[in-house]
Amino acid sequence: MNAAHLNEGGISAMRLRGLMRKEFLQILRDPSSIAIAFVLPVILLLLFGYGVSLDAKHVPIALVVDEPGAATASFTGSFRHLPYFDPLTLPDMRSAEIAMREGRVEAIVHLRTDFGRKLYQPGGTPVQIIVNGVNANTGRLILGYGSGIWINWLHQYAQINHIHLPASVQVEQRVWFNSELRSRNYLVPGLIAVIMTLIGALLTALVVAREWERGTMEALMATPVTMNEIIIGKMAPYFVLGSGGMLISVGMAVWLFDVPLRGSIWLLFGVAALFLLVALGMGLLISTLARNQFVASQIALIVTFLPAFLLSGFIFEISSMPQVVQIITHIIPARYFVALLQTLFMAGDIWSVIWPNALALAVMALIFLVLVRRISRKRLD
Amino acid sequence: MIASLSAAWRRIVALVGKEFLALLKDKKSRFVLIGPPIIQLLVFGYAATFDLNHVPYALYNEDGGAVSRQLAARFAGAPVFDLISTIRRDADIRPLIDDRQARLIVHISPQFSRDLALGKPAPVQLIVDGRNSNSALIVLNYASSIVQQFNADRLQRSGMGGPPVHLEVRAWFNPNLQSRWFLIPGIAGLITLIVTMLVTALSVAREREQGTFDQLLVTPLRPVEILLGKALPGFIIGMFEATVIIALAVFWFDIPLLGSLVTLYTGLALFLLSAIGVGLMISSLAVTQQQGFLGAFLFMVPAVILSGFATPIENMPEAVQYITLIDPLRYFVVILRDVFLEGTPFHLLIPQFWPLALIGTISLSIAGWLFRHRMY
Numbered sequence: 001m002n003a004a005h006l007n008e009g010g011i012s013a014m015r016l017r018g019l020m021r022k023e024f025l026q027i028l029r030d031p032s033s034i035a036i037a038f039v040l041p042v043i044l045l046l047l048f049g050y051g052v053s054l055d056a057k058h059v060p061i062a063l064v065v066d067e068p069g070a071a072t073a074s075f076t077g078s079f080r081h082l083p084y085f086d087p088l089t090l091p092d093m094r095s096a097e098i099a100m101r102e103g104r105v106e107a108i109v110h111l112r113t114d115f116g117r118k119l120y121q122p123g124g125t126p127v128q129i130i131v132n133g134v135n136a137n138t139g140r141l142i143l144g145y146g147s148g149i150w151i152n153w154l155h156q157y158a159q160i161n162h163i164h165l166p167a168s169v170q171v172e173q174r175v176w177f178n179s180e181l182r183s184r185n186y187l188v189p190g191l192i193a194v195i196m197t198l199i200g201a202l203l204t205a206l207v208v209a210r211e212w213e214r215g216t217m218e219a220l221m222a223t224p225v226t227m228n229e230i231i232i233g234k235m236a237p238y239f240v241l242g243s244g245g246m247l248i249s250v251g252m253a254v255w256l257f258d259v260p261l262r263g264s265i266w267l268l269f270g271v272a273a274l275f276l277l278v279a280l281g282m283g284l285l286i287s288t289l290a291r292n293q294f295v296a297s298q299i300a301l302i303v304t305f306l307p308a309f310l311l312s313g314f315i316f317e318i319s320s321m322p323q324v325v326q327i328i329t330h331i332i333p334a335r336y337f338v339a340l341l342q343t344l345f346m347a348g349d350i351w352s353v354i355w356p357n358a359l360a361l362a363v364m365a366l367i368f369l370v371l372v373r374r375i376s377r378k379r380l381d
Numbered sequence: 382m383i384a385s386l387s388a389a390w391r392r393i394v395a396l397v398g399k400e401f402l403a404l405l406k407d408k409k410s411r412f413v414l415i416g417p418p419i420i421q422l423l424v425f426g427y428a429a430t431f432d433l434n435h436v437p438y439a440l441y442n443e444d445g446g447a448v449s450r451q452l453a454a455r456f457a458g459a460p461v462f463d464l465i466s467t468i469r470r471d472a473d474i475r476p477l478i479d480d481r482q483a484r485l486i487v488h489i490s491p492q493f494s495r496d497l498a499l500g501k502p503a504p505v506q507l508i509v510d511g512r513n514s515n516s517a518l519i520v521l522n523y524a525s526s527i528v529q530q531f532n533a534d535r536l537q538r539s540g541m542g543g544p545p546v547h548l549e550v551r552a553w554f555n556p557n558l559q560s561r562w563f564l565i566p567g568i569a570g571l572i573t574l575i576v577t578m579l580v581t582a583l584s585v586a587r588e589r590e591q592g593t594f595d596q597l598l599v600t601p602l603r604p605v606e607i608l609l610g611k612a613l614p615g616f617i618i619g620m621f622e623a624t625v626i627i628a629l630a631v632f633w634f635d636i637p638l639l640g641s642l643v644t645l646y647t648g649l650a651l652f653l654l655s656a657i658g659v660g661l662m663i664s665s666l667a668v669t670q671q672q673g674f675l676g677a678f679l680f681m682v683p684a685v686i687l688s689g690f691a692t693p694i695e696n697m698p699e700a701v702q703y704i705t706l707i708d709p710l711r712y713f714v715v716i717l718r719d720v721f722l723e724g725t726p727f728h729l730l731i732p733q734f735w736p737l738a739l740i741g742t743i744s745l746s747i748a749g750w751l752f753r754h755r756m757y
Contacts, residue, residue, distance in 0.1 A: 032667075032675040040679060047686050050698055057696065100553070101723065126549045133555030134722050135563050137431040137519070138693060143550050144522040147529050150548050154536075167497050168532040169452060171525045172504040176478055178511030186514050202678070206671045290409065294583055297674040298413035301575065302421065310425050315691055317516045320433045325424060339481075342512040352480045 011232070015225050019233030023207075027237055033203055037241040041195045041249050048187045049257045058086045059142055062096040062105040065089070066113040075127070078153045079109065084145045100132055107131040107142045177262075177346040185260070188253045189341040190314035193334045195249055196272065197308040199242040200279025201286070205300035207234055208287035227376050231369075235280050242276045253345070263344030267354065271344070274361045275337040279304070281368025282333070288375050308334035336360045392602050396610030403587070404580065404614060414580070418572045418622050422629055425568050429691075431560040433519050437465040438485035439477050446494025452505065455531050456487055461523050474508065484510050485520050554722045565636050566717035567690035569626045573649075574656055574684065574710050577619040578677045581660030584611050585752070586673030598752070608749040611664075612657045619653040630721075639724030648716035648730065651737035655709035658744030665751035684710045712737050 027033045063079065065072045079087050088105060090096045096108045110128040118125035129146045131139040151168065158165040178185045211217040220230065250268065253259040261268070282304055290296035310316060311325070312334035318326060329335050336357040343353045405411050440456065442449055456462055465483055468474065477483040488506035496503035507524050509517045533548075555562045588594035597607060627645070630636045638645075659680060667673035687694075687701070688710035694702060705711045712733040719725035719733075 030669070030671065032669075032672040035679060036675050040682065043679075043683060044686075047683055047701070050701065060695075101725070102729070128549045128551070130551045130553055131558075133552030133558050133562075134718055135693060136552075136555055136558040136560035137563070139552050139555070139558050141518070141522060143552075144526055146550070147526065147548055151529055151532060164500075166535050167500045167502050168535070169493075169497070169528050170502045170504050171521075171528050172506045173521055173525075174506060174508045175511040175514075175517055175521075176508060178514050178517070183514045186512055198678075202675075206674065210669075210671065292407075292409065293670040293674070294579075294587070295409045295413055297583070297670075298417065298579060301579070302413075302417040306421060306425070311428050313513070315515075316429050316431070317433055317513065319435060319437070320430060321428045325427045328424065329428075346512050347479065350479045352476075 011226065011228055016229050016233055019225065019229055020236050023233055023237040027241065033241070036203055037199050037245050038248060040198060041245050042252070044191055044195060045188065045249060045252045045257070048191050049184055049252070057083055059084060059107065059138065060086045060088060060105045061107040061109060061142070062090045062099055063087045064091075064093055064096045064108060064110045065115075066092075066111065067116065069116040071116045071119050072111050074157070075111065075115075075153055076109070078149050082145070082149070084142075100130075103132075105132075106135075106138060107146070109146070184257055185346060186342055187314075188257050188259050189345040190312070190338050192246070192249045192253070192272075192341055193275070193312060193314060193337040194305070194308050195245055196242060196275055196337070197279050197304050197334055199245045200238065200276050201283040201304035202297075202300050203241070204234065204238050204280050204283030205286045205290075205296045205304075206293055207238075208284060209290050209293045209296040212291040213293055227373070231284065231372060231376065234284060238280055238283075239273075239276055242279070243273070246272045246276070259345055261345055262348040264349055267349060268341075268344050271337065271340045271354070271358055271361065274358060274365060275333065275340075277365040278333040278361055278368060281365055281372055284372045285368055285375070288372060307332045311335065312338045314338050333361060333364050336364075389603070389606055393606050393610050393613070396602065396607065397613045400584065400610060400614040403584075404618075414576070414618065415622075418576055419625060419629065421572055422565075422568060422626050423633070426561070426565050426630075426634055429561070429564045429568060431515070431519065431564075432558075433516060433523065434461055435463045436461055436485060436520055436523070437483050438462045438487060439466045439468050439474075439483040440464060441468045441474065441486055441488045443491040444489045444493035448497055449489045449493045452489065452528070452531055453487070455527050456524070459523070459527055478508065478510050481510065481512075484516070485524060487524070561634065562636055562722060563718065564691070565630050565634050566721045567688070567714050569623070569630055570652070570688070570710055570713045570717050571685055571690060572626055573619055573623045573652070573713075575681065576622050577615050577653055577656040578660045578663075578681055579674075580618055581611065581615040581657050582664045582667075582673045582677035583670050584615070585661060585664035585748075586667040586670045589667065590669045604749045604752045607752055608661070608745060611661055612745065615657045615660065616650075616653050619656070620649070623649050623653075636721055638721050640720035641727070644725070644727045644730060645716070645720045647727070647734065648713060648720070648737070651734055651741065652709055652713040652716070654741030655737045655744065658741045658748060659709070661748035662744045662751065665748050684708050687711065688714050690714050706736070707740065709737055709740050 061079070063076050065076060076087070079085055088099070090099060093108070093110060096105070096110070099105045100108060108128075108130045110130070112125070112128070115125050127150065129143065131142050133139045155165065155168065157163075208217070211220065246269070250261075254261050283300065286299050286303070287296050290299060308314070311318075311329045311332050313329070314334070318329050318335065321329070339353060340357045343350055347353075404414065438456065440453055442453055457464055462485070466477070468477070468486075474486055474488075478486065486508040488508060490504060490506070493503045493505070505528060507521060509520050511517045552558050585594060588597060602610070627638075631638050660677060663676040663680060664673050667676055686692075687697075687705045687708045689705070690710070694705055694711065697705070716730055716733050719730060
């Protein structure tokens with residue numbers, strides 16, 4: 001069989017079956033691919049579903065009252081009955097400062113000596129709230145909750161003491177699609193994109209590089225197998241593995257974590273298949289270009305996994321990134337998949353979101369597969 | 382004694398030299414070791430932030446009175462929010478949120494001014510897109526603080542010299558509450574972990590796959606020497622990359638480095654020890670490079686998630702908090718943040734140092750034992 005024959009790219013069912021069988025056997029005999037496809041998703045989902053929460057609840061705070069009295073008690077009391085804070089009463093600012101440095105409290109609420117007296121004088125009395133700014137996100141939430149408590153207390157106080165305060169504007173919040181603001185509901189769908197990237201791109205990144213490194217690629221070329229058959233033979237088994245991972249993830253999301261699935265399940269699996277094609281294409285491309293497992297694994301990590309984690313809008317909001325980084329996110333396939341997953345799970349079949357994102361994925365899948373096919377042909381000549 | 386030590390030293394140096402050759406022999410390998418960590422820090426350093434800005438919002442003001450316009454002006458003037466449209470009908474709300482064109486709708490009801498004039502509390506409705514619940518929470522928080530500031534200013538102007546109690550807020554260590562200050566030291570730790578793990582996790586596995594590890598075992602090199610020879614390149618590369626990353630954090634991102642370099646590098650050395658130990662342990666369990674790589678991955682992903690790098694450990698359930706105790710990155714992230722932002726002195730970080738040393742010692746011992754006892 002000559003090179004010209006290889007370039008024709010015909011497909012024979014028998015040869016393809018043989019190749020796929022070989023690939024499946026290789027997967028089955030190596031526990032690490034099975035672990036990545038089935039164990040890692042379960043671990044990740046459990047960790048994210050149960051372990052990770054960005055909500056600030058039960059934040060330890062220090063209450064420092066220089067001169068306790070009835071007025072201070074009513075003020076500090078309003079910090080005690082909320083799920084946001086775990087207050088700890090400390091005798092003075094020195095010990096509160098030490099507690100903050102040692103990380104035992106995240107904030108200090110300080111009522112000064114003259115709190116009770118100055119309350120009735122014009123100008124009033126200050127209440128100091130100091131937050132540990134290291135974790136800026138939590139710090140800002142604490143300040144937000146703190147000022148909410150202050151406004152509420154003020155109005156109660158005014159009512160009891162018959163002081164006339166101008167009526168205030170009250171915030172009435174409505175959170176659509178996720179009314180309890182459960183971070184699980186958005187982390188779990190986003191995580192599915194990370195898992196699919198792992199299975200699709202990381203596993204396949206190694207498979208062709210391994211054949212080159214071990215010299216079995218050349219042996220494969222000496223057979224009548226065509227390039228199309230090699231590509232399909234490499235992709236199909238991992239496509240099956242990826243679909244299995246997807247099924248497990250969706251099952252766990254819906255039944256274990258009670259994430260609502262408001263969109264249609266067929267659409268969900270449709271876009272997942274599309275994304276899987278993109279991820280497999282990326283993996284094969286890396287593998288074909290690198291021809292060395294060390295390089296392939298490094299590149300796969302850098303261009304697939306970490307961007308899926310940090311640049312996809314899964315944890316960090318894309319619209320808040322600098323313009324240049326926002327442009328970079330457009331070439332990250334996970335970005336489109338995360339948008340699709342979050343919408344399909346929480347909001348439903350919103351076609352104005354589905355069409356553009358699915359189209360972007362389809363175009364990317366096409367580009368990667370064409371590239372893989374072209375590069376593979378060139379290398380064989 | 383001295384002669385045998387110097388012979389051992391020569392053998393280790395030779396092995397380290399060989400390891401470096403294997404790692405840096407071709408252009409591609411050299412590039413993936415040096416280029417990406419720097420690119421990653423730059424891109425992720427800019428991408429990773431919980432601070433929102435340019436949040437698109439729409440205004441739905443049914444009232445039109447002077448007070449409602451003052452409130453609307455507060456939103457329009459806030460740098461966090463970008464007004465994308467003004468709507469006039471209820472029916473316009475849904476498409477804006479559904480398409481993610483607006484993350485927030487500020488809805489002022491028709492009775493707003495009248496209620497306030499009558500001394501009744503007047504509601505302003507904030508509708509947010511909850512698909513990303515963390516962003517939703519932050520948006521709500523920003524929006525509520527605008528409303529609260531508006532209330533506070535109204536109190537101030539009410540003629541009784543202000544409210545009886547007013548707030549003085551302050552943020553220590555990070556006065557402007559920039560989450561970049563919090564996240565970049567974490568990212569530095571993350572990238573250091575990835576680089577070191579990949580260098581070490583593949584080192585033994587590659588030799589096993591190619592069959593050269595057996596040859597190494599029959600040379601005069603003792604297991605301890607092989608261990609040192611395999612660990613040192615990871616240590617040197619880790620030190621080098623971490624130094625570059627720390628320099629970038631300080632000089633490029635302007636993260637204040639308040640603490641001492643001695644404390645920082647003590648933490649770094651101990652962290653590298655534990656990362657290399659885990660990497661070599663995985664590597665000596667693996668038979669192929671794929672297993673080494675995927676094994677490293679199975680360790681790294683949970684290690685990153687449980688490190689408290691993006692999400693606070695205190696928010697995790699108790700059982701998960703115990704698991705984080707064996708995660709070396711957890712300690713290193715604390716060291717980095719404390720030394721960078723709080724300037725924590727050496728002795729206060731000893732509780733972070735000793736677990737790292739322990740993890741390193743145990744994992745390196747297991748790796749050395751596995752060299753001899755896991756044979757194929």
